[in-house]
Amino acid sequence: MLANGLRYLVLLLAALVILFPVLYALAVSLESAAESVAYPPVFIPTQLHWESYQKALETAPILRFITNSFIVSAVVTVGQIITASLAAYAFSFLDFPGRSYIFYAFLSTMMIPWEVTIIPNYFTIKELGWLDTYQGLSVPFLASAFGTFMLRQSFLTLPKQLFEAARIDGCGHFRFFLTMVLPLSRPALGTLAVYAFLMTYNQYLWPLLVTNSDVMRTVQIGLSMLQWDQAAAWNSMMAGVILVSIPTALLLVLGQKQLVRGLTKGAIKG
Amino acid sequence: MAEVRLSNITKMFGMQTAVATMNLTITDGEFMVLVGPSGCGKTTTLRMIAGLEEPTEGDIYIGTRNVTYLEPKDRDIAMVFQNYALYPHMKVFDNLAYSMKLAGVAKQRIREQVDTAAALLGIANLLDRYPRELSGGQQQRVALGRAIVRQPQVFLMDEPLSNLDAKLRVQTRAELIKLHQQLKTTVVYVTHDQVEAMTMGTRIVVMKDGIVQQVGTPAEIYRQPANMFVGAFVGSPPMQFLRGELSGEQDDAFFKSEGFAIPLPVKGDITFDKRNVSLGFRPENLTFCIATENDWAIPCIVEVVENIGGEALVHARTTGGSPLIVKLTDLETIPTPGEQVKVRAAKGNLHLFDMASTLCVATVKVTA
Amino acid sequence: MAEVRLSNITKMFGMQTAVATMNLTITDGEFMVLVGPSGCGKTTTLRMIAGLEEPTEGDIYIGTRNVTYLEPKDRDIAMVFQNYALYPHMKVFDNLAYSMKLAGVAKQRIREQVDTAAALLGIANLLDRYPRELSGGQQQRVALGRAIVRQPQVFLMDEPLSNLDAKLRVQTRAELIKLHQQLKTTVVYVTHDQVEAMTMGTRIVVMKDGIVQQVGTPAEIYRQPANMFVGAFVGSPPMQFLRGELSGEQDDAFFKSEGFAIPLPVKGDITFDKRNVSLGFRPENLTFCIATENDWAIPCIVEVVENIGGEALVHARTTGGSPLIVKLTDLETIPTPGEQVKVRAAKGNLHLFDMASTLCVATVKVTA
Amino acid sequence: GATKEAPAADTKKPVKVVFWYSLAGKISETTKKMVEEFNKTHPDIQVEAIYQGSYDDSINKLKQSIQSKSAPHVIQIYDIGTRFMIDSKSVVPAQKWIDTDKIDVAKFEKNIMGYYTVDNKLYSMPFNTSTPILYYNKDAFKAAGLDPEKPPRTFEEVAEAARKLTVKEGGKVTRSGMSIAIYGWFFEQLMALQNATYANNNNGRDSLATAVTINGPEGEKILNWWNDMVKEGSAANMGRKTADTQKAFVGGQIAMTIDSTAVLGDIMNGVGGKFQVGTAFMPRPADSKGGVIIGGGSLWMLSGHSDKEEKAAWEFVKFMTSAKQQAYWHINTGYFPVTQLAYDDPDLKKHQEKYPQFKVAVDQLHATPVTRPTQGALLGVFTQARQEVEGAIERTLTGQASAKDSLTKAQDTINASIGRYNQTIK
């Protein structure tokens, strides 16, 4: 109907605005060097120039990097989901002395500038002999205050009655956590998963610091290998940008369904 | 199967007392019904027995164990929640099966138990749906099913039939009674439905404002209410009261009110002298006498006649202005609104309540 | 105040038909009650009238407007939800006041209206609480209050009293009737409580599986059920059925079953020849006759006696094995379980239902 | 631990040399090709080339590595990291091996060697070297009635040309005569071109610099010249990114710009024949007689490795700076060959014919006297100094403060940093 048509129009407009930078980057990456810097800007390449991609793939072992990033990101994601959901559970369903203080301590970890931690952590990883390993890339990020906070907020919106019903049914804390809280918080968990994955995937400085070989390097380092400061044309740089974003974009598309779906509906009367 | 004992239980929500020094022993295998007006503390009592709420004071025993600080899951109870509290992400089958899964019951057996319960409650065809796809009554039945698939020591049920239609309610009520007779499990049952209370309970607890008013069998509660509140609360339409004075002496007393006097053969050791009392009687105790010359009768004017299939309620008003309801089962003699009639007690018990304490001081059996 | 008309309404949830080609005209100012078993589509019908659910087919009219595609807020209705749907983040006062605030009613007036409604429902002392701090019945009253503070054209109420205790229910029922008489607002009221349906409704709609079974006044529904379902659904305990054969001829027919025959003066143009029928009667139609020599009576054995204050239900079984319930109001003549008795019809209507169509083919008035 | 594998196995295996480099993209490919070439021609040495991010990233990583004793053998470091490298006390001066091997450095460009020679010791081998030059649009010159073969040489001439080159349409500038990216390096160059030092103690080369000397008349002159052009509308301010001015130049929106010799190839490709590109010496005030400072990076050898490894590392460094490799390097990247011997390479000759514009850069380099000012400053906090200077330029160009005040403010901040730096190395 009319109202829906209007809604689609609004959505389309918003989508266009949001997506514009990415779409334009995509277009530029497919342009020739001259087109990419032309004025007025060329929005649609006259002819698809794949050279930039080809060059990018030759310049750095991007596929290897992507694989590494995927492994590390997956490990971190799973790790964060586990640790953060456990901690968030404690903060939202357990009543224990000092809860708010411990929670603040958790929160405070988000507030520490990364400059403070990166160097001591480098030494820790070095001591552990984890330089140039997947452990070194992932272990420091296996816990997340951000994730804990986010899940706590989500857990707090679960109806209290469910917890009671489950307890009556003979459910201990851990079972309740596994069979009720986690399934009912799928949107939040999905969001955290995507977030954790991308954060890790997009890391630059830490992987650069703790890896030394192309075998262990991750994708953002690859991106920096593709750009050279004084390049006069945009096309190759954008090819790199698009290239490293493809895997995560795919992930988003695949995970979208899980990400946002209301599940607590019809839980209880009122 | 176990005894449930509440000892000096008090529950406060902030400054609000929900339950006040409650003492109650529910014997093993008993079907105990809690009734009382909305907000009187029924649900709260049930939740304390379940372990969902910690009493502010007092102890709770199940069997011989003091369970006051025990986790619900360690109390071996099952509960039906007033607002269902179904697991929204599980299909009906899984809602029913969940507690058994937790207890590690074999798959095969779970299937059987669930099927039995579902058949019993008429929800067998809904097992594959999510709670949000059910009607109110269907959800309530699932909630009930969730409790009965387990075989706990104690069932706690909070208005488990309130959203069911009459037929289904009668049927489910009968099934629950049968179940109780088979399993002999202790049941604590909250309802606001008198018929349920009367037909199901081996005993009934009447509560008001968090305070227990009377504990007794249905017949006791109905026939010998401990105070005006209980008298008025049980029975529908409720007990009627006429305020007046009691005079005379033992075995030869009179109840005087609004220009008429009724002779009452009161027995027992009570003071009579112009005592302020209320006379309580039930609509079905009364009948009409068209004959105008009868000292025993109360003159009234008929106001409204409600005709429910099979019986009629006649709303009348005494000349003094007090409302009176008469329940007639003989539908041939219904007066019409505006008619002047006389009402007299025909059968059953009349009750005398002290106006100060509201306690019942005497019960008089009437025979027509 | 307005007429509500449903024209060929169908509602599907996926493959599941919740309401099927429903036609219903609720006249202006009428108090229409929807009853039916759990899951029969009552709530769905109400939600369609409210505009919360769009019918799969058909149109809805309020007054003269076709409102099928109108937003709820443009329909000038108020609704009480089966599951309350209170605003959890607003105090009771604000829950009640919200719709008026939206309508721009003056503060002073809101305060008054809310206070009036709250007093009416006995929740005046709860205005400062959050819904989660209320008992089930209190929440329900708030939900009811939320609807009645407004003065809409149409009230839609979904089991608004189901969680109230008897006394409060009777009282609120009366208040609602009074309110309806004052305001003359059209009301569509869903309930599973017969007494409510019978006492409140100017007309009643009986539904089953999404299909309207009968529409009529309470007396019509009770005394002239259109089919076996309606007969069985209305009345508590429900109508009893005995299967048998109808033979004989007009004015001189016999109902034969399980070795006994009952003469029935059936009037009307129906076929008789050994027709398969069910004889339907209500528990209060029956009585016992101890005399053994009586052709008219059905021999039974008493199984259970339920004694509810004021009346007794006797559960018996015919020699052919069919269950029979007799409702006695004369408590002096109650048989005891195990006793052999004869049951006969004493008063009221008996109904003959065709077994194939389940429709009522004849109604016979009995006089003892 | 510095001790590596067992010596027995060591004899057979090629010596491993770890080389960290920083330049990305096409340049990185060239680097890798050269390393491959080295490994092919030196079977007893195995060089592992690892990209370590930008110069900034790389030097920071080195810092951690030195502390945790896992530093590479050879690392490419930018010009302004020289002071830090020396102060880190973890390097093997190239001089040591030049002396040992008795290498003749006469054929190396003296200006280039000058930069990396501190206390008469050559610390690192220059590798990738560039200087800034003036790029101009010959077609625009013609259109504006200027002689495309006579590019402006002085500040005044540039300002004059810029004015003429500026095209306005309906009040809006459609082409500016000039644009210089706000890049601290250019300021340093313009100081050296006036034969002015950037830091005290003779650019920190006689002894540790304790303060910068940027707010003298020379600094002011630069900023005023620049600011006047911007104010008048004949020069555009396009921010710090050199890439942005490049793009504008390539796109024909500006007629002149200053940029590194290293981007000549990119500019030529970008222009692709749309117009004729001219190159010229860097402009300077009429009467000054300084010259340009070289920029870029050099190869440093780090201490803490076995002699054998150090030797192997030196072989590698030598190879990378050899004439043949430098010719290859120049052709593929646009950096100067560090040794004049490279010009004999036939490929390079061909390349120079193709890009005659590059000759100007070589001439400019050779025309530069090696003095303290043109050797460039040595500062531990050079990165910050650059950013502060860039801030000062911005403050001036946007009219927030006068040239003098801007520079003074920058100088104060830098001096505080220098103070703290000097403290840390004491």
Place this chain on the structure above:
Amino acid sequence: MIYLIFRKKRRGAILKRPMRQWRSLGTALLYLGPSLFIFSLFIFYPLIKSFRLSLHTTDLLGAEKQYVGFHQYVDIFTQGHFGQDLGVTLLFTAYTVIPGILISLLLAYIANWKLRGIGVFRTIFATPLVIAVASASLIWMMLFNPSAGVLNFFLQKIGLSSVNWLADPNWSLFSVSLVAVWRGLGFNTIVLLSGLQSVPEQLYESAKIDGAGPARTFLDITLPMLSPTLFFVFIVSVINALQAFGEINILTQGGPAEATTVIVYSIYREAFFNFNFSFASAQAIVLFLVIFLLTVLEFYVLEKKVFYR
């Protein structure tokens, strides 16, 4: 005997309650353990180490040299432009947090419309999330380009004069904020959307019946029910904004004229380019304290207004 006496007394109140408390702490630690372990090793330990460093001078490589007490802290406020940086940081926070949340809320709202194919739009709205800071900054650098950039092209198209996005100190903070807002949209929108989805449908129905239009429903029902999520997004946005680094490092390097030098960037410069790790540590500790106090304050003031079911 004593045991019996205790039994007779209200043992729940006297004995069990505190015991239960400690037991619950034990349980809680089981759940918190994994996180606490990682945090201790990789965050708290470095923090303590940094604090130590900030009380010392360090050598070129970042090792402790000499104890100087709080001297560095004094220097922070007397040398350099810490005060100005703090101002820029706060301004950046103001520019990004509120607009970012508002836009995301709007997007989440329209993404919550029940329409066919809405999933596609949800995915599109989430895309900024998958673009790394570095990538996003590069893309925007291209858009911001003063001569060939698309933004100026559009401005000129609609008859406005072009803007020197990154080079003009009046615009640069706005420009980097724009990038930061864009980057945050994806995540904020998804989180807010999932918050929206957990509002019970019944409440909307109730509000519809009560006569609330879309705007009122949003203000009276959606917002309060969404408040836990909004609160989360707000706190996190503030913390993130106070620590923003990536886009500034790539787009402006703190310029022009320090207009975009946020504290984290200045710490970065101090630690990694001026080789003055202890001075940087002191700044970082101060920043940490600022953020911490601000967050506690936010909790104190705002969490009361949050409605948890």
